[in-house]
Amino acid sequence: MGPDRHMSETERRTKQATSQPAYQTLDVPIQGMDCVECTRHVERAISDLAGVVSVEVLLGAERAVVRLNPDQVGISDLRVAVENAGYRVPAPETALAERSAAQYARRILTLLFGVFAILIFVVVIGEWLGLLESVSRLIPWQLGLTIILLGGYPVFLNVLRAVRRKEVIAHTLMTVGVIAAVIVGEWATAAVVVFFMRVGDFVERYTSDRARHAIRDLTALSPQKARILRQGDEVEVPIEEVNVGDLVIVRPGEKIPVDGEVVAGQATVDQASITGESMPVEVETGSQVYAATIATLGNLRIHTRRIGPASTFGRVIKLVEEAESRRGGVQRTADRFSSYFLPLVAGIAALTFLIGRDPLATAAVLVVACSCSFALATPIAMLASIGASARRGLLIKGGKHLESLAQAHTVLIDKTGTLTLGEPQITDVIPLGEISEDDLLSLAASAERYSEHPLAEAVRLAAFHRGCMIQEPERFEAAPGIGVLAWIDSHEIKVGNRRSLPDTSLPALVLEKERQGKTLLLVTRDGELLGALAAADTPRADVPKAISELKRLGVDELVLISGDNRYATANLAHKLGVDFHAELLPEDKIAIVRRYQDQGRTVVMIGDGVNDAPALAQADVGIAMGAVGSDVAIEAAHIALMREDWMHIPLLFRIARRTMSVVKLNIGFTLIYNLVGLTLAAWGILPPILAAAAQSIPDLGILANSSRLLHQAKQDT
Numbered sequence: 267m268g269p270d271r272h273m274s275e276t277e278r279r280t281k282q283a284t285s286q287p288a289y290q291t292l293d294v295p296i297q298g299m300d301c302v303e304c305t306r307h308v309e310r311a312i313s314d315l316a317g318v319v320s321v322e323v324l325l326g327a328e329r330a331v332v333r334l335n336p337d338q339v340g341i342s343d344l345r346v347a348v349e350n351a352g353y354r355v356p357a358p359e360t361a362l363a364e365r366s367a368a369q370y371a372r373r374i375l376t377l378l379f380g381v382f383a384i385l386i387f388v389v390v391i392g393e394w395l396g397l398l399e400s401v402s403r404l405i406p407w408q409l410g411l412t413i414i415l416l417g418g419y420p421v422f423l424n425v426l427r428a429v430r431r432k433e434v435i436a437h438t439l440m441t442v443g444v445i446a447a448v449i450v451g452e453w454a455t456a457a458v459v460v461f462f463m464r465v466g467d468f469v470e471r472y473t474s475d476r477a478r479h480a481i482r483d484l485t486a487l488s489p490q491k492a493r494i495l496r497q498g499d500e501v502e503v504p505i506e507e508v509n510v511g512d513l514v515i516v517r518p519g520e521k522i523p524v525d526g527e528v529v530a531g532q533a534t535v536d537q538a539s540i541t542g543e544s545m546p547v548e549v550e551t552g553s554q555v556y557a558a559t560i561a562t563l564g565n566l567r568i569h570t571r572r573i574g575p576a577s578t579f580g581r582v583i584k585l586v587e588e589a590e591s592r593r594g595g596v597q598r599t600a601d602r603f604s605s606y607f608l609p610l611v612a613g614i615a616a617l618t619f620l621i622g623r624d625p626l627a628t629a630a631v632l633v634v635a636c637s638c639s640f641a642l643a644t645p646i647a648m649l650a651s652i653g654a655s656a657r658r659g660l661l662i663k664g665g666k667h668l669e670s671l672a673q674a675h676t677v678l679i680d681k682t683g684t685l686t687l688g689e690p691q692i693t694d695v696i697p698l699g700e701i702s703e704d705d706l707l708s709l710a711a712s713a714e715r716y717s718e719h720p721l722a723e724a725v726r727l728a729a730f731h732r733g734c735m736i737q738e739p740e741r742f743e744a745a746p747g748i749g750v751l752a753w754i755d756s757h758e759i760k761v762g763n764r765r766s767l768p769d770t771s772l773p774a775l776v777l778e779k780e781r782q783g784k785t786l787l788l789v790t791r792d793g794e795l796l797g798a799l800a801a802a803d804t805p806r807a808d809v810p811k812a813i814s815e816l817k818r819l820g821v822d823e824l825v826l827i828s829g830d831n832r833y834a835t836a837n838l839a840h841k842l843g844v845d846f847h848a849e850l851l852p853e854d855k856i857a858i859v860r861r862y863q864d865q866g867r868t869v870v871m872i873g874d875g876v877n878d879a880p881a882l883a884q885a886d887v888g889i890a891m892g893a894v895g896s897d898v899a900i901e902a903a904h905i906a907l908m909r910e911d912w913m914h915i916p917l918l919f920r921i922a923r924r925t926m927s928v929v930k931l932n933i934g935f936t937l938i939y940n941l942v943g944l945t946l947a948a949w950g951i952l953p954p955i956l957a958a959a960a961q962s963i964p965d966l967g968i969l970a971n972s973s974r975l976l977h978q979a980k981q982d983t
Contacts, residue, residue: 288335288336289319289333289334289335289336290333290334290335290336291331291332291333291334292331292332292334292341292344293329293330293331294329294330294331294332294341294344294348294355295328295329295355295356296308296323296328296329296330296348296353296354296355297328297353297354297355297356298352298353298354299323299328299353304353305323305324306323307351307352307353307428307431307433307435308323308330308348308351308353309321309322309323309330310351310431311347311348311350311351311431312330312332312344312347312348314347315334315339315343315344315347316338316339317334317335317336317337317338317339318332318333318334318339319333319334319335320332320333321333330344330348332344341355350427350430351427351431352423352424352427352428410453410454410456410457411448411453413457413460414444414448414453414456414457414460417457417460417461417464418441418444418460418463418464420464421437421440421441421460421463421464422441424437425437425438425441434608434609434612435608437463438608439608439611439612439615439632439633439635440459440463440632440633440961442615442629442632443459443628443629443630443631443632443633443954444456444459444460444463444629446625446626446628446629446632447459447625447626447629447954449625450625450626452626452954455626455629455953455954455955458954458955458958458959459629459633459954459955459957459958461958462633462958462959462961462962463958463961485583487558487579488505488557488558488579488580488583489505489521489522489523489524489557489558490504490505491503491504491505491523492504492505492508492512492514492523492524493514493515493516493517493520494508494512494513494514494515495512495513495514495515495567496512500515505523505524505573505574506574508523508524508570508573509570509573510570510571510572510573511569511570512524512570513529513567513568513569513570514526514567514568514569514570515565515566515567515568516533516561516565516566516567516568517561517565518533518561518562518563518564518565519560519561519562520560520561521558521559521560521561522535522555522556522557522558522559522560522561522566522568523557523573524557524568524570524571524572524573524577525554525555525556525557525570525571525572525573525576525577525578525579526554526555526568526569526570526571526572527552527553527554527555527568527569527571528549528550528551528552528553528554528555528566528567528568528569529551529567529568529569530551530566530567531550531551531564531565531566531567532548532549532550532551532564532565532566533548533549533561533562533563533564533565533566534546534547534548534549534561534562534563534564535547535548535549535555535559535560535561535562536559536560536562537556537559538559540556540558540559540578540579540582540659540908546562549566555568556577556578556579557572557573557577557578557579557580558577558579582656582661582908603640607635607640607940608635611631611632611635611944612632614631614944614948615628615631615632616628617948618631618947618948622948622950624950626950626953626954627947627948627949627950629954629957630947630948630950630952630953630954630957631944631947631948631957633947633954633957633958633961634940634943634944634946634947634952634957634958634960634961635940635943635944635961636936636939636940636943636961636964636965639936639939639940639964639965639968640933640936640937642932642965642968643929643932643933643936643968644665644929644932644933645665646932646968646969646972647925647928647929647932647971647972647975648665648668648925648929650972650973650975651668651921651924651925651975652664652665652668654975655918655921659907659908659909659914660905660907660908660914660917660918660921661905661906661907661908662904662905662918663903663904663905663906664904667887667904667905668921668922668925668926669922669926670868670886670887671870671887671905671918671919671922672919672922672923672925672926673868673926674821674867674868674869674870674886674887674919675820675821675822675823675867675868676821676822676823676825676862676867676868676869676870677816677821677823677824677825677869677870677871677872678825678827678855678858678859678862678869678870678871678872678881678885679824679825679826679827679844679871679872679873680827680828680855680871680872680873680874680878680881681826681827681828681830681835681838682720682721682803682828682829682830682874683720683873683874683891684872684873684874684878684891685805685806685809685826685838685842686803686804686805686806686838687803687804687805687806688720688803688874689720689723689724689803689804690720690721690724690785690801690802690803691724691727691728691801691802691803692707692724692725692727692728692799692800692801693779693784693800693801693802694779694784694798694799694800695707695728695797695799696775696776696779696797696798696799696800697796697797698773698776698795698796698797698798699796699797701796701797704732704733704734706789706796706797706799707725707728707729707732707734707799708729708734708735708736708737709754709759709789709791709796710725710729710759710761710787710789710799711725711726711728711729711730711734711736712735712736712737712738712739712752712754712759713739713742713750713751713752713754713759713760713761713789714726714750714752714761715736715737715738715739715742715752716739716742717742717744717750719744720803721785721787721801722750724801725761725787725799728799737754737755739752739753739754739759740752740753740754740756741753745762745766746851746852747765747829747850747851747852747854748762748763748765748766748851749761749762749763749766749787749788750762757791757792758790758791758792758793759789759790759791760788760789760790761787761788761789762787762788763785763786763787763788763829763830763831763849764786764788764831764849765849765851766788766790767788767790767795770788770795772786772788772798776798776800779798779800780800780831780833780834781833782833783802783833783834783836783837783838784800784801784802784833784834785800785801785802785803785830785831785834786798786799786800786801786831787799787800787801805838805841806910806912808911808912808913809842809912810841810842811912811913812912812913812915812916813842813843813844815913815916816915816916816919819916819919819920819923821919823845823862823867824842824844824845825844825845825846825847825858826838826839826842826844826845826846826847827846827847827850827855827858827881828846828847828848828849828850829848829849829850829851829852830848830849831848831849832848832849834848835847835848835849836848852878852880852881853880855871855878855880855881856880856881856884858881859871859881859884859885860884863886868886868887869885869886869887870885870886870887870888870889871884871885871887871888871889872889872891872915873888873889873890873891873903874890874891874892878890878902879902882902882903882904883902885904887904887905888902888903888904888905889903889904889905889906889907889915889918890902890903890905890906890907891907891910891912892907892908892909892910905918924975925975928971928972928974928975931971932967932968932971932972935964935967935968935971936964936967936968939963939964939967940964943957943960
């Protein structure tokens with residue numbers, strides 16, 4: 267009998283927990299990545315290390331998220347692996363010095379590059395006029411070879427590293443083309459190819475950098491310092507030194523550095539960095555405020571609740587940075603195609619040489635191919651849209667959700683708190699029997715004391731205005747989609763909808779309120795019906811216009827789904843001109859989402875992110891309204907609207923369709939351009955010099971086309 271046979275379950279679990287390694291997650295900054303191909307190389311290099319559990323390389327954020335066993339691998343191992351792959355992990359303590367040195371070196375290189383560009387321009391013109399051979403004789407070949415080696419050193423080094431890893435990268439084929447040109451004595455051609463290789467790298471880096479620009483602008487809004495009260499003195503400290511519970515002081519014109527509750531003062535706060543709303547809000551004692559917003563007028567003292575990455579703004583940045591890892595079908599297809607493209611080009615080059623025996627035509631084939639442009643076609647557009655949308659309070663968690671939204675024609679909408687303001691009011695108190703209105707309302711409010719449902723808040727508010735006593739329940743239970751159960755003075759008090767009393771017939775007076783479209787709350791004590799409360803909610807003013815706009819955009823199936831009674835739901839659905847399902851439990855909403863998905867429909871679910879979290883997660887695209895400060899909404903939904911503006915829903919559809927249109931145009935342009943370029947090069951019509959010059963054009967085309975998204979985003983604001 268083994269020694270573990272007599273262990274208790276607790277002892278066994280404790281032993282298992284202590285025997286398992288304590289995994290750690292590191293954020294590793296990486297410099298030098300230009301396209302998706304780069305991220306794959308870095309990902310492969312890191313994942314090959316023993317002790318690495320998972321790795322996710324984010325091009326837009328220029329970092330890798332690595333889950334590892336710290337007993338087996340550390341940051342120094344990661345740095346070596348990344349550098350061996352041809353990229354860099356900057357040391358934080360040397361970042362500033364490196365930046366200054368890089369700026370100085372960039373000025374020198376820009377000057378040299380300008381001189382080199384003039385030389386190359388002369389060579390290209392010479393090729394075009396047929397004078398290249400005579401021009402080349404004027405320059406010693408030793409100087410030309412030196413220019414080739416110096417100018418192409420970073421590229422050649424990356425190719426050598428790839429060869430060591432037994433990989434073929436885009437520069438591998440171009441390097442072979444350079445070698446072929448040198449072997450046949452066309453050193454000027456080789457120099458021009460090297461020059462345009464570097465130009466291509468610059469264009470790709472610039473293109474990627476433009477796509478990251480919106481994300482960097484968002485990150486730049488993060489607070490760096492805070493003024494806190496310690497031992498009676500005001501002290502300015504880095505944001506990293508602020509602790510939960512600290513008292514933060516904010517003066518007029520300063521950025522609020524933390525999420526927290528105002529404990530003293532009043533101010534006008536600009537929340538545009540989170541909600542995208544240009545109109546400021548007034549805050550006072552008891553108000554919630556958020557990091558990265560600005561107190562334009564007034565002084566505040568804030569009790570810190572969340573800081574840094576845990577704050578609402580910190581989570582927004584993290585989700586936007588990670589959005590690119592959630593790739594849609596179009597992007598995955600483009601990535602797969604780009605992985606097959608290089609072998610295809612190598613095959614075409616081999617056939618060109620075997621058939622025509624022309625080394626320059628072969629070199630031109632190798633040089634003109636633009637594999638990175640395929641990899642850039644989708645993420646550049648996605649990053650531009652996601653970053654620009656985040657600045658307007660539209661938090662999109664990934665390109666695949668934009669892709670799904672672009673093709674969606676079925677939209678399911680929650681009622682309370684989504685289509686309505688979520689601020690219902692008790693309009694009628696209907697006692698049945700000998701109980702008074704105030705006593706009925708007091709019991710209902712006491713039972714609802716700890717409920718978070720909007721109707722519970724309406725009950726408590728009505729009791730407060732009438733001066734009714736709200737007791738402390740002895741026990742409390744919430745039944746989602748039904749109501750609440752509480753024990754008060756040893757009696758079981760239940761407050762719920764019609765589903766809480768399915769077999770009870772209601773008086774005509776109560777049913778009349780339901781037929782008027784009001785929501786009923788039935789109150790029972792020990793199973794006996796004491797009376798009912800009727801509540802009405804106000805529809806949002808911008809909903810009808812938004813619904814009309816969605817229909818104009820081609821959304822042909824709009825369905826209102828609600829846990830509310832059939833009359834109230836039907837009344838609102840009729841006003842909006844949409845279908846409806848009423849009296850639903852949370853699991854019923856999930857079933858309806860699945861039913862439409864089983865019909866082959868791409869389903870968008872719009873809710874408030876609290877009661878609707880399961881349905882939001884089940885839908886192809888879950889959109890949470892008014893998610894600012896809400897952990898549940900931000901985590902459950904695929905898209906979170908940081909403010910409750912219904913006109914943002916059709917705007918999201920326009921952004922998604924616009925983005926996918928740009929993506930398809932990028933891919934189509936790149937495909938046609940490469941097909942034409944390879945054909946002309948293989949037939950010897952396109953010489954290596956012009957092939958090298960043409961190699962960067964697809965990247966410029968992708969940049970120009972994708973930049974339209976940033977321009978149109980400004981017009982939408």
